[in-house]
Amino acid sequence: MAKKIIAKSKKSEARMMTMEKMGKNVCETSSCHSTCILRLGLGFVFVYYSIMKLFFGMAPPVDKIITFMPADVSLFLLGMLEFILGTLLVLGLFSRVAGWLTAVLIGVFFASAIYLQVSGIMPDLWFTAGMAKDVALLAAAVAVGMQGAPCCSIDAWIKKRCSK
Numbered sequence: 001m002a003k004k005i006i007a008k009s010k011k012s013e014a015r016m017m018t019m020e021k022m023g024k025n026v027c028e029t030s031s032c033h034s035t036c037i038l039r040l041g042l043g044f045v046f047v048y049y050s051i052m053k054l055f056f057g058m059a060p061p062v063d064k065i066i067t068f069m070p071a072d073v074s075l076f077l078l079g080m081l082e083f084i085l086g087t088l089l090v091l092g093l094f095s096r097v098a099g100w101l102t103a104v105l106i107g108v109f110f111a112s113a114i115y116l117q118v119s120g121i122m123p124d125l126w127f128t129a130g131m132a133k134d135v136a137l138l139a140a141a142v143a144v145g146m147q148g149a150p151c152c153s154i155d156a157w158i159k160k161r162c163s164k
Contacts, residue, residue: 031150032150032152033152035143035144035148035149036092036149036151036152039092039095040089042086042089042099042102042137043085043086043088043089043091044086044090045137046082046083046085046086046102047087047090048086049082050080050082050083050086053078053082054079054080057075059075085098085101085102085105089102089144091154092149092152092153092155092156093153094155095148095155096144096146099141099142099144099146099147099148100141100142102144102145103138103141103142103145106134106137107138110134110138113125113126113134
């Protein structure tokens with residue numbers, strides 16, 4: 001009788017270990033994929049808005065924020081920077097660096113927008129430029145900067161190839 005109880009407890013322990021391991025793998029996989037979705041979403045937003053700047057000249061507050069160079073030059077440079085960062089994020093190449101640079105870029109423009117709003121230069125900026133979305137973009141950029149691209153990326157592929 002005692003042997004049966006011990007055998008049952010060992011089987012249930014093995015089952016529990018398997019369940020814990022399976023649960024851990026599911027959590028790791030879902031964390032990896034959620035980071036991938038966040039990185040791709042942020043990258044596509046940046047690529048989209050860079051195209052709007054580069055081809056359609058749409059970025060109203062840029063000429064008020066960057067005053068030390070002509071508006072068309074600053075619009076082109078900002079569009080190129082956003083395109084490069086967005087492309088790096090979509091590809092998952094240098095993901096942590098791209099994430100942190102994206103966060104810095106958003107933070108600078110967020111601070112500039114606050115200044116333009118408070119100083120009265122562009123009092124309706126928060127309502128016309130949709131600046132509230134930048135809070136979510138900033139959070140996403142910081143998360144990508146912290147996590148990097150653990151899967152579905154060139155970074156992960158390089159890491160996998162180098163570890164062999």
